Amino acid sequence: MNRTQKEAMCSLIFFTVTLVFVVLILAARLIFKKDVVYITYFMLATIAITNVLGLLYVLRKQSPREVITDERDKLIKLKALFASFVSVMISLAMMLVILSIILGIGGSIGVWLLTLILFVISIAASMVYSAAVLILYLFGKDNAGERT
Amino acid sequence: MPENELSNSVRRLRFENGQMTQQDLADKVGVTRQTIIAVEQGKYSPSLPLAFRIAKVFGATIEQVFQYGESK
Numbered sequence: 610m611n612r613t614q615k616e617a618m619c620s621l622i623f624f625t626v627t628l629v630f631v632v633l634i635l636a637a638r639l640i641f642k643k644d645v646v647y648i649t650y651f652m653l654a655t656i657a658i659t660n661v662l663g664l665l666y667v668l669r670k671q672s673p674r675e676v677i678t679d680e681r682d683k684l685i686k687l688k689a690l691f692a693s694f695v696s697v698m699i700s701l702a703m704m705l706v707i708l709s710i711i712l713g714i715g716g717s718i719g720v721w722l723l724t725l726i727l728f729v730i731s732i733a734a735s736m737v738y739s740a741a742v743l744i745l746y747l748f749g750k751d752n753a754g755e756r757t
Numbered sequence: 758m759p760e761n762e763l764s765n766s767v768r769r770l771r772f773e774n775g776q777m778t779q780q781d782l783a784d785k786v787g788v789t790r791q792t793i794i795a796v797e798q799g800k801y802s803p804s805l806p807l808a809f810r811i812a813k814v815f816g817a818t819i820e821q822v823f824q825y826g827e828s829k
Contacts, residue, residue: 611789679788680804681795746791750800 612667612675613682617689617742619663624736626659631729685749689741696737700730763802765823767793770815786810 610618630652637645704726708718771777779797783790786807795801796811803811812819 611791613789614791674784676783676787676789679792680807681792681801682789 611682612677613685613742614746615667617739617746619667621736621739621743623656623659623663624732624739627656628729628732628736630656631732635725685742685745688745688749689738692741693734693738697730697734700733704730762799763823763825764799765796767811767822768797770817770822774815782811782814785814 634645634649634652637643637648708716712718767782771779771782779793780790783793786793787810788807792801792803796803808819808823812822815822
């Protein structure tokens with residue numbers, strides 16, 4: 610596994626954990642009306658530890674001469690970025706349609722909810738990016754020669 | 758519509774050049790081992806500069822390493 614794959618795998622785990630924790634905290638506070646201060650601290654510590662462990666794993670070299678990134682990595686990252694961009698566009702469009710159906714054309718939402726929606730979409734976009742990198746490494750058939 | 762396919766002899770040339778490992782070749786041409794694996798399996802067609810670097814490592818011409826053919 611090269612560094613790009615390691616980065617993608619670690620960030621996928623990191624963002625998945627973050628998204629799950631955010632959903633759990635929000636569910637506890639908004640739906641069940643529970644005070645979850647200590648659990649929030651615990652979750653933040655877990656996220657931080659996951660991040661540090663992932664960073665150590667990514668930065669550890671397989672061999673002293675290991676190449677960090679090459680032309681195939683760049684091509685895969687570019688495709689993954691495009692997939693991530695498309696996912697953001699689709700998510701935003703879906704969100705607008707859903708909100709307009711629920712609230713009506715003249716309805717409005719709080720600023721905090723809009724911020725939360727954008728935050729969740731950005732986490733989801735990062736997950737799509739990481740997943741796309743891993744999928745393209747496993748199943749991708751690239752043709753750099755035909756690209757130019 | 759005919760499909761253009763690029764085949765290569767990288768794997769054979771590695772073994773003919775002192776059982777060179779994929780990692781050795783990758784280090785010599787400046788790419789990751791995964792890229793060499795993808796090239797050998799035909800999953801990735803390298804750029805022209807990389808193709809020349811691979812050919813140079815084997816002391817061969819680019820046509821001896823990479824073959825371009827048409828198939829249906």
